[in-house]
Amino acid sequence: MIGKIRNSSIYLNNRKIIENFSFLSLIQVVSLVSPLITYPYLIKVLGLELYGTIIFAQAVVSYLSLLVNFGYNTTGPKEVSILKDNIGELSEFVSSVFIVKIILWTITFVSFMLIISFFDYFNQYFLLYFFTFFITIGDVLFPIWFFQGVEKMKYITYINIFVKLIFIISVFIFIKGKDDYILIPVINAVGAIVSGIISVYIVFRKEGVLFIKVKYANIKKSFHESSILFVSSLSISLYFxxxxxxxxxxxxxxxxxxxxxxxxxxxxxxxxxxxxxxxxxxxxxxxxxxxxxxxxxxxxxxxxxxxxxxxxxxxxxxxxxxxxxxxxxxxxxxxxxxxxxxxxxxxxxxxxxxxxxxxxxxxxxxxxxxxxxxxxxxxxxxxxxxxxxxxxxxxxxxxxxxxxxxxxxxxxxxxxxxx
Structure with missing residues (x-):
């Protein structure tokens, strides 16, 4: 009896951790398993060479994702967890993050388009790199940092499972030969955009956060605080x-x-x-x-x-x-x-x-x-x-x-x- 009470007490004290861990584990398993489900099929249809080229393009774009995220996936949860009971300050922080990310995405997009247009190494697969880049829209719109901070990971889980299932189904339906390889980044980009739109709706409608005008000083402060962890994220990605x-x-x-x-x-x-x-x-x-x-x-x-x-x-x-x-x-x-x-x-x-x-x-x-x-x-x-x-x-x-x-x-x- 005492053991049951103790176990019940442990669960109640750590209920949020257990729930979030379960949701996060599920979403990550789905995110990692989904490409493995399609991996054997894509290797068979596209071959190692062409599939490797697609992965290479994704690796390049992953560095651009770092610029767009700018460390907010690390600093964001901490700030949100502290401000979540003050809707005014929370709205200001969330708005500043979205504003900074939109600015960074625009700068990154223009820069990347210039690079893949003028360098032959990328230009031979221009459309592949072009559509792969649009996966980064998900980095702008999908606020995993917010849901992690308010400890409501169920939203992320449901959205991602839905998007990943659509991706898996789409691959088996539309990828029939080597000429269809360009559809892979297109499918990924569409999934990122759809999941981003849904999550933004949840943040500003379901969670009551307001998108408000933010003072330049506050945007600058937010940018500065995340810049330190951006360098850290860049270093991690450097060797990953x-x-x-x-x-x-x-x-x-x-x-x-x-x-x-x-x-x-x-x-x-x-x-x-x-x-x-x-x-x-x-x-x-x-x-x-x-x-x-x-x-x-x-x-x-x-x-x-x-x-x-x-x-x-x-x-x-x-x-x-x-x-x-x-x-x-x-x-x-x-x-x-x-x-x-x-x-x-x-x-x-x-x-x-x-x-x-x-x-x-x-x-x-x-x-x-x-x-x-x-x-x-x-x-x-x-x-x-x-x-x-x-x-x-x-x-x-x-x-x-x-x-x-x-x-x-x-x-x-x-x-x-x-x-």
Whole structure:
């Protein structure tokens, strides 16, 4: 009886975390599984070369998404969680974020159109890059930061599941041959726009937020506060998305497709880790309990060990399912890339879930910037000594995550945030 009461008390105290974690896990699983559902079909219809080209274009545009998001996906939830009971200040903050994002998107769009128009490397696939870019409209309109801050992740979940289902159905209906490849970014862009419009309606109609005129000083303040974490996000993406660009540039588009498979498979396993961090972030920001952070980290690490063990054991079967053939290359890349989960987990609890909630944004930025610099040094070393291959690039990513964990640990020790 006492045990039941205790369990009930634990659930009530952490109900929001459990609910948000469940919704976030579901949405991420759907987001990651949906491209894997279509992966075998697209490989069969388009081939590794053309599919790799599509993934390469998405990797390029992912950097532009960073410019549009500008760190608000990190700072936004914290601000919204603090202001959610004051509709006036909340409306002003939300409005300032949308205004900044619209401005950034416009600048980015014009710049990107000039680049793909004048450089032959992009111009040969102009329409592919053009339509892929419009996925970034979702970064402007879809306020995941808002829903995370008010702890109502069900909205994001429902919208994304609907959009992903439409994407999967559309791929099997409309993609029948290599000439149809251009429809893939079109379908993605339409999905991003539709989900963005629905979410904006929910924010300003269902949640009662008002789109108001914002003073220039407040926009400038919001922009400045997010600029620090924008640098951090840019550094993270530097050693995450740049890998596929390097693979495509030095090794070819077939290897991009294989690397992308490894990334997608491992990303599914990383999903519970990332979702847990997003679910507990508002609670940690409010309560700042180091004991709670440490318990969550220990629990997560046990799960990561189990998940990686399963990944290692069944990697060959996974590769055969998606590529329709055995590939030692893909198996080894998946196993190497999967090691990053351990360092990612510890680094996440020491960085984004400790330094940021406790107000040490600059220290977090330094960690991420150092990661980016170390990654570039490793890639330069590989290039100078002609050691670039798909294994070394995957290993460079793992070692970058390891360095980030070590540096975050140093700052936590120095700032006495470990216990």
């Amino acid at each position: 998305s740049l890998n596929k660009l390097i693979v495509g540039t030095f090794l070819g588009m077939k290897d991009v497709a294989i690397y992308d498979l490894a990334e997608k498979v491992v990303s599914i396993i990383k999903t519970p880790i990332v979702m847990l961090s997003q679910a507990v972030f508002p609670k940690i920001s409010r309560e700042k309990s180091i004991a709670f952070i440490n318990k969550s980290m220990g629990f997560t690490l046990v799960g990561v060990f189990i998940l990686y063990s399963l990944l290692f054991l069944f990697s060959d079967q996974i590769v055969y399912f998606f590529l329709h053939t055995h590939s030692d290359l893909a198996v080894k890349v998946i196993r190497i890339y999967g090691l990053s989960m351990f360092f990612l987990t510890i680094g996440m609890f020491l960085g984004g879930l400790r330094l940021i909630p406790f107000g040490y944004n600059k220290q977090y930025m330094l960690v991420m910037m150092a990661n980016g610099i170390v990654y570039l040094i490793m890639i330069a070393f590989l290039w100078i000594f002609k050691l670039i291959n798909i294994y070394s690039i995957a290993f460079a990513y793992v070692m970058t995550e390891a360095f980030g964990f070590a540096m975050a640990f140093y700052f936590n020790y120095k700032l006495r945030l470990l216990r």
